[in-house]
Amino acid sequence: MPDEQSLTEKLFRGEPRAVARAITKVENGAHGAAALMKEVFPRTGNALIIGITGSPGAGKSSLVDKLALFYREQGEKIGIICIDPSSPFSGGAILGDRIRMQTLGLDKNVFIRSMATRGNLGGLARATVDAVAILDAAGFDKIIVETVGVGQDEVEIVKTADVSVVVLVPGMGDDIQAIKAGIMEIGDVFVINKADREGVLRTEKELETLLSLAHRPDFWHSPIIKTVAPESKGIEDLSKAIESYYEFQKKGENLERRTAIAKWRMLELLQEKLLADVLSRSGTGEKLDRLAQEIAEKRNNPYSAVEEILK
Amino acid sequence: MPDEQSLTEKLFRGEPRAVARAITKVENGAHGAAALMKEVFPRTGNALIIGITGSPGAGKSSLVDKLALFYREQGEKIGIICIDPSSPFSGGAILGDRIRMQTLGLDKNVFIRSMATRGNLGGLARATVDAVAILDAAGFDKIIVETVGVGQDEVEIVKTADVSVVVLVPGMGDDIQAIKAGIMEIGDVFVINKADREGVLRTEKELETLLSLAHRPDFWHSPIIKTVAPESKGIEDLSKAIESYYEFQKKGENLERRTAIAKWRMLELLQEKLLADVLSRSGTGEKLDRLAQEIAEKRNNPYSAVEEILK
Numbered sequence: 001m002p003d004e005q006s007l008t009e010k011l012f013r014g015e016p017r018a019v020a021r022a023i024t025k026v027e028n029g030a031h032g033a034a035a036l037m038k039e040v041f042p043r044t045g046n047a048l049i050i051g052i053t054g055s056p057g058a059g060k061s062s063l064v065d066k067l068a069l070f071y072r073e074q075g076e077k078i079g080i081i082c083i084d085p086s087s088p089f090s091g092g093a094i095l096g097d098r099i100r101m102q103t104l105g106l107d108k109n110v111f112i113r114s115m116a117t118r119g120n121l122g123g124l125a126r127a128t129v130d131a132v133a134i135l136d137a138a139g140f141d142k143i144i145v146e147t148v149g150v151g152q153d154e155v156e157i158v159k160t161a162d163v164s165v166v167v168l169v170p171g172m173g174d175d176i177q178a179i180k181a182g183i184m185e186i187g188d189v190f191v192i193n194k195a196d197r198e199g200v201l202r203t204e205k206e207l208e209t210l211l212s213l214a215h216r217p218d219f220w221h222s223p224i225i226k227t228v229a230p231e232s233k234g235i236e237d238l239s240k241a242i243e244s245y246y247e248f249q250k251k252g253e254n255l256e257r258r259t260a261i262a263k264w265r266m267l268e269l270l271q272e273k274l275l276a277d278v279l280s281r282s283g284t285g286e287k288l289d290r291l292a293q294e295i296a297e298k299r300n301n302p303y304s305a306v307e308e309i310l311k
Numbered sequence: 312m313p314d315e316q317s318l319t320e321k322l323f324r325g326e327p328r329a330v331a332r333a334i335t336k337v338e339n340g341a342h343g344a345a346a347l348m349k350e351v352f353p354r355t356g357n358a359l360i361i362g363i364t365g366s367p368g369a370g371k372s373s374l375v376d377k378l379a380l381f382y383r384e385q386g387e388k389i390g391i392i393c394i395d396p397s398s399p400f401s402g403g404a405i406l407g408d409r410i411r412m413q414t415l416g417l418d419k420n421v422f423i424r425s426m427a428t429r430g431n432l433g434g435l436a437r438a439t440v441d442a443v444a445i446l447d448a449a450g451f452d453k454i455i456v457e458t459v460g461v462g463q464d465e466v467e468i469v470k471t472a473d474v475s476v477v478v479l480v481p482g483m484g485d486d487i488q489a490i491k492a493g494i495m496e497i498g499d500v501f502v503i504n505k506a507d508r509e510g511v512l513r514t515e516k517e518l519e520t521l522l523s524l525a526h527r528p529d530f531w532h533s534p535i536i537k538t539v540a541p542e543s544k545g546i547e548d549l550s551k552a553i554e555s556y557y558e559f560q561k562k563g564e565n566l567e568r569r570t571a572i573a574k575w576r577m578l579e580l581l582q583e584k585l586l587a588d589v590l591s592r593s594g595t596g597e598k599l600d601r602l603a604q605e606i607a608e609k610r611n612n613p614y615s616a617v618e619e620i621l622k
Binding site (some may be wrong): 035037038041042045055057085157172240255258259261262263265269270271274275278286290291292293295296297298301302303304305306307309311 | 574577
C-alpha cells in the first residue's frame with residue numbers, strides 16, 4: 001500500500017499530521033493498525049517517557065505545561081498525551097482542547113493529544129501505549145503521559161512510563177492516607193504542588209514517613225519535589241529528579257519490569273483481538289442487542305447469554 | 312453438587328460467610344462461578360444500589376459510613392463494596408480493612424468488602440457487578456458501591472448503580488472544571504462534603520451553573536446536598552435525595568439504560584472468557600513468557616507476538 005508507506009515515512013520524519021493520523025489509526029483499531037505498529041516498534045526506545053498522575057485538583061495540567069515549556073527551552077521536542085476518562089454510556093472526550101492549547105498548541109515541536117475510551121470495548125491502555133510508541137518513533141525526545149483521573153486504567157498506563165511522577169497537594173484531608181497508599185508504589189518521583197499553601201510541611205512529613213516504610217525492590221529512594229506550577233517554581237528540580245531516576249533505572253537491567261509490561265500489552269491486545277473477531281462474525285451484533293434486551297427485562301442473564309454467543 | 316446447592320441456599324438466607332464465599336468465587340472467576348450467577352440473577356432486583364464516586368480527598372469513605380449508619384437505624388441491611396485501585400504490576404488490595412471496620416464491621420447486618428484487580432486480566436468491573444447481584448440476592452436492602460479513584464473503570468462501575476452520587480469538596484482548585492466535566496454526566500445526586508469549609512457557596516454556584524448547562528435525556532434535575540460527614544450533617548437529606556431519584560427513575564421505563572448496561576456486562580464477560588480459553592490451552596503460558604521476554608529485549612513486537620499466540 002503506497003499510502004501506508006508514505007504515512008510511515010512522514011511519521012518517521014516527525015510530520016505532525018502523519019503522527020496525528022497514525023494515532024487515530026491505533027485509537028480506532030483500524031485495519032492496518034497492526035501493520036503500522038510492526039513498523040513503528042523497531043524505531044522506538046529513544047524517548048524518555050514520563051507518566052504523571054495524581055488526584056484531580058492537584059494541578060497536574062499546569063505542572064505538565066510548565067515542564068513541557070522547560071524542555072522546550074532546552075530545544076527538545078515534546079509529546080503530551082492526556083488520558084481522559086469518560087463514561088462508556090455516553091462516550092466522547094470531555095476535556096479535548098484546554099487552556100494549554102493556547103500556550104503550547106501553536107508550537108510545532110509540541111504535540112498534544114487527548115485520548116478517551118470510545119464505547120465499551122476498552123483498549124484505552126493499549127491505544128495509549130501505542131500512541132507513545134508512535135511519538136517515540138517520530139523523534140519526540142520527551143513524552144509526557146498525563147492522567148485526569150487516578151483509577152485503575154490510569155495507574156496501569158502510568159506504570160508503563162520510564163519514570164512515574166505522582167502529584168499531591170498540601171492538606172488533602174482525611175483520605176490522604178488512602179490516596180498515598182494507592183499510588184505510593186508507582187511513584188518514582190513525588191511532587192507536592194501548590195507548595196505555597198498551608199500544610200505543605202505536614203504533607204511532606206507524612207509522605208516521608210510513608211516512603212520510609214515502603215520497600216522498593218530496586219532500593220530507589222523516591223525524592224519529594226515541591227513546586228508552584230503557575231510560578232514555574234521547582235520545575236527544574238523536577239526535571240532533574242526525573243532525569244536522575246531515568247539514569248538510575250537504566251543502570252539496573254530492569255528487564256523484569258519491561259517483561260511484565262510486555263506481557264500486559266500482549267494480554268490487552270489479545271483480549272481486544274479475540275473480542276473483535278467474535279463481534280465481526282455475521283449476525284453477532286443483532287444477537288448481542290437481542291440478548292441485552294432479554295437481560296434488561298430479566299428474561300435472561302449475562303452468563304447464559306455469553307454461552308449462547310459463543311455457541 | 313451438594314456443596315454448591317448448600318452455598319446458594321445459605322446465600323439466599325443471607326448468611327455472611329456464604330456471601331463472602333460467593334463473592335470470592337466470582338472475583339477469582341473460579342469454576343462454578345457461572346453456575347452460581349445463573350442461580351443468583353433471578354433473585355435480584357430488590358435492593359437499591361447506590362454508587363458513590365468523587366476525587367480522593369473528598370471524604371467519601373466517612374460519608375459512606377454515616378449513610379450506612381443512617382440506614383442501619385432504619386432497620387435495613389447494608390452491603391458496602393469498596394473499589395480499590397491497585398497496580399497490576401504488584402497486585403493486591405491496598406486499603407483492605409479501614410477505620411470503618413471498627414465501627415460498622417461488627418454489625419451482622421452490614422457486609423463490607425473491598426475489591427481490587429488481581430493481575431493483569433481486568434474483570435474488576437464484571438466482578439463488582441456480580442458481587443452486587445450476590446448481595447442483592449442475599450437480601451441486602453441497600454448496596455453502596457464506593458470507589459477510591461475516579462478513573463474509567465470506577466465511572467463504568469458507578470454507572471451501573473440505580474442512583475449515582477458524586478462527591479465534591481469546596482474549593483478544589485484549578486482542575487475543578489475538569490473534574491466536574493468528567494463526572495457531571497454521571498451524577499444523579501451531587502454532594503458538597505466538608506460543607507463547613509470556606510468556599511462552599513462558590514463551589515455550589517459553579518456546580519449549579521454547570522448543571523444548568525447539562526442536558527439530561529430524562530430531564531432529571533440533580534439536587535446538590537451539603538454535608539459534613541463527621542458530624543452526620545446532611546446525611547438524612549442525602550438519603551432523601553437518593554430515594555427521590557430512585558422513585559423518579561422507576562417511573563420512567565429506563566429500559567434503554569438497562570439494556571446498555573446489560574450489553575456492557577456481556578462484552579466484559581465475553582472478553583474475559585475468550586482470553587481465559589486461549590490462556591488455558593496447553594503451552595500458552597510458556598509461549599507468553601517467551602514472547603514477553605522477546606518484546607522486552609526488542610527482538611519482537613506485541614502485534615506479531617499476539618498473531619503467533621493465535622496461530
